[in-house]
Amino acid sequence: MYIKELYLVNFRNYQEQKIDFQPGINLLMGSNGQGKTNILEGIGYLISGKSAHCKSENDLIRWGEKNFYLSGSFLVSERLFMLEGYYETGKKVMKINQLACKRLSDYVGTVNGVSFYPDDLNIVKKGPNERRRFIDLLIAQIRPTHFALLNAYLRAVHQKNILLKNERNINLLRIQLQAWNEQICEIGSKIIINRSEFTDKLNTHCRKIFQSIFSDEDHLDIVYQALGKKDLEQALQSFPEILEKKMIQEIERKAVLFGPHRDEIIIYLNGNDTRIFASQGQQRSLVLSLKLAEMEIIRNEKDEYPILLLDDVLSELDEYRRDYLIEYINTLQKQTIITMTGADDRITNQNAVVYQVSNGNIRRK
Numbered sequence: 465m466y467i468k469e470l471y472l473v474n475f476r477n478y479q480e481q482k483i484d485f486q487p488g489i490n491l492l493m494g495s496n497g498q499g500k501t502n503i504l505e506g507i508g509y510l511i512s513g514k515s516a517h518c519k520s521e522n523d524l525i526r527w528g529e530k531n532f533y534l535s536g537s538f539l540v541s542e543r544l545f546m547l548e549g550y551y552e553t554g555k556k557v558m559k560i561n562q563l564a565c566k567r568l569s570d571y572v573g574t575v576n577g578v579s580f581y582p583d584d585l586n587i588v589k590k591g592p593n594e595r596r597r598f599i600d601l602l603i604a605q606i607r608p609t610h611f612a613l614l615n616a617y618l619r620a621v622h623q624k625n626i627l628l629k630n631e632r633n634i635n636l637l638r639i640q641l642q643a644w645n646e647q648i649c650e651i652g653s654k655i656i657i658n659r660s661e662f663t664d665k666l667n668t669h670c671r672k673i674f675q676s677i678f679s680d681e682d683h684l685d686i687v688y689q690a691l692g693k694k695d696l697e698q699a700l701q702s703f704p705e706i707l708e709k710k711m712i713q714e715i716e717r718k719a720v721l722f723g724p725h726r727d728e729i730i731i732y733l734n735g736n737d738t739r740i741f742a743s744q745g746q747q748r749s750l751v752l753s754l755k756l757a758e759m760e761i762i763r764n765e766k767d768e769y770p771i772l773l774l775d776d777v778l779s780e781l782d783e784y785r786r787d788y789l790i791e792y793i794n795t796l797q798k799q800t801i802i803t804m805t806g807a808d809d810r811i812t813n814q815n816a817v818v819y820q821v822s823n824g825n826i827r828r829k
């Protein structure tokens with residue numbers, strides 16, 4: 465699959481810009497702060513219906529403007545898809561082939577992409593939130609209903625929180641909490657099952673990739689701990705019981721304390737938690753492995769490689785890992801869009817199309 469054309473209006477530092485991409489390697493070159501990452505952000509937004517970096521879509525609107533519009537034509541299994549995104553405060557419309565989608569779960573998954581930004585290091589370095597987000601986004605690309613499950617689950621948790629804060633009658637509170645717990649259990653179990661399945665897939669691919677970019681002797685293990693349990697069946701069986709047992713604690717604290725929104729995904733390298741013990745270089749190689757594993761998982765499920773978006777990551781890697789990634793891109797021969805501040809012969813020699821990005825303008829070289 466690949467993006468043929470991108471059109472942006474009032475998106476970040478672009479007033480109006482159209483870009484034609486080629487199916488192979490596309491290099492966006494320019495100095496710092498010119499708008500290279502913003503192009504990847506635009507493509508990523510069209511693919512996922514979400515921003516990779518901004519919590520509020522208002523931040524994506526060009527300063528001084530009231531809305532933004534994006535459109536892209538994509539080729540997927542030789543079929544042409546036109547994706548569009550429009551946003552103004554309080555209104556968001558995502559369209560596939562001119563039809564507006566009611567829910568994000570109706571929109572995602574049409575086109576797939578894997579992006580690698582320098583701050584993706586947080587997937588390994590930071591808390592479980594980042595790893596849950598990573599795996600949830602991966603699942604949603606293949607199984608868009610996962611987004612619907614997450615939304616339904618978060619709504620139930622939100623309602624339960626309101627109840628815990630406001631209901632003073634303890635008997636009434638208990639009855640209502642039981643009803644919410646049943647819902648949380650039902651939806652939460654489906655989320656846990658999806659995450660567990662995809663953690664297994666990640667484990668299989670990531671292990672092999674990490675060994676090839678690091679060393680054969682290193683053993684990687686990604687463990688999804690649902691509800692604090694390492695065993696999936698045990699977690700699912702004990703879910704209702706845990707919620708029942710913890711009810712008193714939740715009433716005392718007036719907050720929802722347990723459920724898959726708190727789950728951990730721990731990445732072990734030779735038995736040690738990589739968040740604490742891996743070196744910066746090992747953490748980078750690990751993120752690279754996770755991203756390339758994501759490529760393989762999507763390819764296996766969709767029979768096509770996703771679009772690869774790389775934001776200035778070559779400069780973040782040491783020479784060996786950089787060579788590995790360049791070799792990967794060159795042999796992959798699929799669409800890759802890379803941002804760089806300076807030319808790298810090993811990429812520019814590979815029939816790459818080069819674009820010069822300068823202050824919100826793009827020119828093909």
Ligand SMILES: Nc1ncnc2c1ncn2[C@@H]1O[C@H](COP(=O)(O)OP(=O)(O)OP(=O)(O)O)[C@@H](O)[C@H]1O
Pocket residue numbers: 475476477478494495496497498499500501502503523524525526527776803805821
């Ligand atoms: N909402 C916005 N409206 C207008 N300009 C914006 C907006 N958000 C960010 N910018 C501008 O976009 C530019 C940053 O663009 P971007 O991050 O794409 O740069 P870059 O070329 O990738 O830079 P670097 O090489 O430093 O990563 C900055 O000049 C910033 O001020």
